[in-house]
Amino acid sequence: MAAIYALTICLVLYAIGDIVSVKTKGLLSLVFVLCVVMLIGFWCGLPTDIVTTAGIAPLGKVSASLLVVGVGTTMNTKELMRQWKTVIASFCCCTAGVLLIVFVGRFIIGTDAAIAGAPIFAGASVALMIVNEALENVGLTDTLGVVVILIFALQKFIGVPLCSFCLNREARAFLKDREKMQKYLAVTTEDAASEKKRPLSFFSKTNKPVYNFTKVALVASLSTALSALTQDKVNVYIICLVLGVLFTELGFLPRNALSKLDSYFLLLFSILMTIFSSLAKVTPQTLVQSFIPVLVVLLLGAAGVVVFAFLLSKVLKQSTWLNIALGITCTFGFPTTVMLSEEIANGVGTTDEEKSALRNYLLPQMTVAGFITVTIGSVILAGIIVPLLG
Template identity: 35%
Template sequence: MAQMLALVILLGILYIGDVVATKTKAWIPSVFVCAVLFLLGYWTFFPKNIVEIAGIPAIVATMMMYLLITNMGTLLSLKELRNQWKTIVIALSGILGIIVILFTIGALIFDMQTMIVAIPPLVGGLVSALIMSEGAANAGYDDLAVFAIVIYVIQGFAGYPLTSIFLKKEGNRLLKLYRSGEMKAQEITVEEEEELEKPRLFKKLPDRYNTDYFKFFRLAIVGCLAYFTSTALAPIITVNALVLCLLFGVIATSLGFLEKQPLQKANGFGFAIMALMLFIFDGLKNATPEMMLRIITPLIVSIGLAVIGMYIFSFIVGKILKVNPNMAFAVSLTALYGFPADYIITNEVVNAVTTDKKEREFLSSHMLPPMLVGGFITVTIVSVVLAGLFVTWIK
């Protein structure tokens, strides 16, 4: 397949996803539509490496991830990050719900080995799925090795629409409070407004020198620092470099090294999201129809039980912490997909709920930070820890 034809097909799929999400006012998220179309494509005429043919090999996607996650960190402040402790507790409670339900009801329906392999991919991303798949293969469980990968690939089909539904409920609730005057938007001071345009350390830099390349350069420096810090800490403690990108992005913004959303200001955000989403959907190439038929029952039951466990535990903890159940469940659901789907779905919902710019800013300020933090806690941190522990239990 020619490169430009591959690119046209893939961009067409992304656009169809956007159209459906817009038409249905985010009741059907774009990521769900795209995932279905990619799956159908791989089952029919897509070459397995269509994303790479189009120009997005893994190394490019990794670069985009470093830039995007550092950019996401600029949306949060240190104060706001401290304020997200409830989000962290709720995200952890959702994971606990998955573990409890699958180790009790799930183990009774199937067996303990299946549930051990299922849990880390259910609360995580590609890394945890690969760890469990390799562990199962080494122990002689070939079907479970495939099962771990397919759970990672398919779980978003449950997470995408559910998140959209519950975020819409939360968005409408917040909007009602905002319009009635019970909740107010955060006031931005003149100093903060200036820093949105140019970071504190570069206030005196003439605009003609604050070019797009300079914004990319500073983002790359922060991402590079996160990478080398992760490498330096490796002998003592394993800390994912991408987690540090988020944290370093927050710190760099607080110190005045980065402005808010530099990737958008450098006109690179849309391209970066496009590249990363194509790479995420590339994971569907391994889910063949035969594979799906072989493991469809434990797959559906495991994901269903996981969602029930997340809902029960996040509902209870949300009530205790006085967090609306809709928001609490949406945060726990980030375990099923993580970044960048959490960012995309939240933005789609905000845009679907209102067309007013100030109302959208209000909703984003209340819904986006917990969704981002929840996704990083579940997918990037906890899932890898669980995979490292659970893989030793496969016998």
């Protein structure tokens, strides 16, 4: 097959996933639809090497580092400090879910399956990329590749109903506290333009995509070199994330660099297609066999979030319902965090005042929680846990 034909087919499959996701308002995610469409395609005769033929595979392997550096540029450290309770609740509850999968799941589905599945519960395509690379290195792609992909594709169906239920309970309790409601009616956002001049802001004066892309690549390269100096004991993606934050604070990288590259789609497309190419080895029989490990990982992860949310509520002095909602954002992230907040505000609030107060109360916390769990937590947890494979 000609490379252009292969690339076009891959783009069509990706587009189908995106269209269905938009039409169902995110109920069926792009990842889930793409997984189903590619599985059916491979079973119906789609070439198993289509991603390699399209020339996507090499790009997919380098895109992850660029993507993580870009993610680091989205972190607003001042906002995270203001929302310190949200940061602690979301990260700790998500981590509790991951640890329960590792330490309890190993006795049910085996050590390797538990270790591979745990970071995926924490969310993000980058975590999936890290796990997928590790599975290839230890020769477990054939047995566990489909398990981690299914966890990634299906976790939203556990997380969204649980989060929606908890937010509903939290919203009703919030509206009963009139003093608290009045406080959130008066919330105003800070002017982002008040940001201080940064030491390396000279490098961000030119905002052309090619310059921003080059700077992101330089930081990714530095991260790779530093990881090599530690003999890969410190995962390269953790360093990418840290340096992405650092060089943004210094002014070398622009904030939200991914939106300024004109290539975010290409990075995500290449990563997902590279990972999902392993579905070519999946048969209907292996798919059925994979559902038990997937179910165990998702249920244990959710249980870990719920139990720790209850314990943490005593320490942080905030409700268990809110802590569960913040922690379980690891299963879906943005933009579902925004959609759920809006849905609950409009559904529970009966007046414009109540809806506005609920929106001001839930939306910032849910947005930060999704960022902490999916964007930061999943990368850190994957970098720490994945070396235990094999």
